[in-house]
Amino acid sequence: MAGETKPEVRKPLLTTRQISVAAIFGALAMAATGLGLQLPGYLPGVNFNLVGTFLSIATMAAGPLGGIIVTFLESFVSPVGFYGWPLYWPHIFLLALGYKRLYNVSNRGVRIAAYWALTAVALFFQYWAWFFLYVYVFRFFPNIWVLAAFNFLGGAYWVFLLIYxxxxxxxxxxFPDFVKPEWRFPYLPHITVAAAVIIVIAIILFPGAPA
Structure with a gap:
């Protein structure tokens, strides 16, 4: 009838293709960790493998949910179990937020340089989240500053940046069309800022584990 409005059709957060991409890269991450396709790291549970690569591509192609799915699946075989699952999220949120903007940069060289810079910042925030796991849960170090010096000055951060x-x-x-950010994720800027604020507050208030 004239004057009637059609009901709004809400788009899903992920398409079938995006779910498939996340599942495939999640399976690859599980295989890399579960089969030991990695180089020994410098801490228990920390190994140099391609999980960061799979996480990044899935986030680019399928958004934050893609990266979260990859890390969820990898957590089933991870040496640290599901303790590490939410610690990837600051990286995922920040990468997704910036990636949607840099993807449309017309100059390919600038776009790639911006991607490396964005990944470096996202990985930096992710590192601080993991520091708390090793200080407060596993008690391998007395405070986060020892870990920060060891990782950022000792070279491990730069190896992981290469991986990511x-x-x-x-x-x-x-293959820019493969990783075209056609996904959506409500409130991503707010969630990203909240994650960053939580990490900063935790660094200030809880730099070391109680004796």
Missing amino acids: ALIPSIVLAT
Whole structure:
């Protein structure tokens, strides 16, 4: 009838394709960890593998839920179990938030450089979340500052930056349609800011584990 309005059709957070991408890269992450396809790291449960690569590509192609699915599946076989699952989220949220903006940069060189810079910042925030796991849960170090110096000055951060950014940036440069950010995630800016604020407050208030 004239004058009637059609009901609004709400788009799903993930399409079938995006769910498939997240599931495939989640399975690859599980295989990399479960089969021991990695180099020994410098802490129990910390190994140099391609989980960060799979997480990044899934986040680029399927948004925060894609990255969360990958890390959820990997947690089933992770040496630290599900303790580590939410600790990836600050990276995922920040990467997703910035990626939607940098994807539309017309100059490919600038776009790739921006991707590396964004990944470096996202990984930096993720690191602080993991520091609390090793200080407060596993009690391997007395405070987060020891871990910060060891990781940021000792080279581990830069190895992980290579893992998180190299292959995804190549995919972005050569197959941009595959990682086109057509996903949606409500309140992403607010969630990202909240995650960053929580980490900063935790660093200020809880730098070391109680004796």
